[in-house]
Amino acid sequence: MEVFIISTFGSKYFGWLASLIVVLAAGWFLLPTGYVTLVQWLAPILGNYVRPTFVMVNILIVNPLGNLVMVAIWAIAGLVGGIMSGTKKGGILIAFMTWFSCIGIGAFCLIQFLMPIMEGTITMSMPPIPPGTSLADVLSIPLVQSFISDLPGLLASMGGGGSGPDIVGLVMSVAVYIISPLIIAIIGGIVGAILRPKEEF
Secondary structure (H helix, E strand, O other): OHHHHHHHHHHHHHHHHHHHHHHHHHHHHOOOHHHHHHHHHHHHHHOOOHHHHHHHHHHHOOOOOOOHHHHHHHHHHHHHHHHHHOOHHHHHHHHHHHHHHHHHHHHHHHHHHHHHHHHOOOOOOOOOOOOOOOHHHHHOOHHHHHHHHHHHHHHHHHOOOOOOOOHHHHHHHHHHHHHHHHHHHHHHHHHHHHHOOOOOO
8 A cells, every 4th residue: 555655646746747847848948939039138137037937927828829839838748747647636636736836936937037126236228139139029929919919809998988998808818828728737637647558457
């Protein structure tokens, strides 16, 4: 019984570790061009946490219809976790653990990113845009594209007798984007657990 418990814990631990590595490594190396442009532009004045912060933003705020790369990454991470855990419950648990770990890492990176600004240790004079890049690159960021597509509805709610901007709708859209990676990973985890060959004793 003790060996079984250790084995079960080990499969979940290594499944979580593998899933987290998949998400972080793919998120780092497959960062969209627009974010890379922002990193090259802002890192000289905002420091080393610019890229990690944008990586975590891209990882955690996912429009399923506009960021298919991150959808695939979260699905693969969930699949890996489900296969390694061997059970549907284990796959779901690993998906939650991976998502919460990314939330924690993202919060840490954001705090480190904002700390020099809050302490006033940097000047906010913006450097020129790096050669070979343009603001069009920034507009290609999936999150920015999602905001642009939602903007007409927000502006429409502000005019024509509307009571004001649809803040609730905007918050709900962002909430859906934040929850989407978790749902995708859970589905991937369940599929992975189903696909894993059952061991015979």
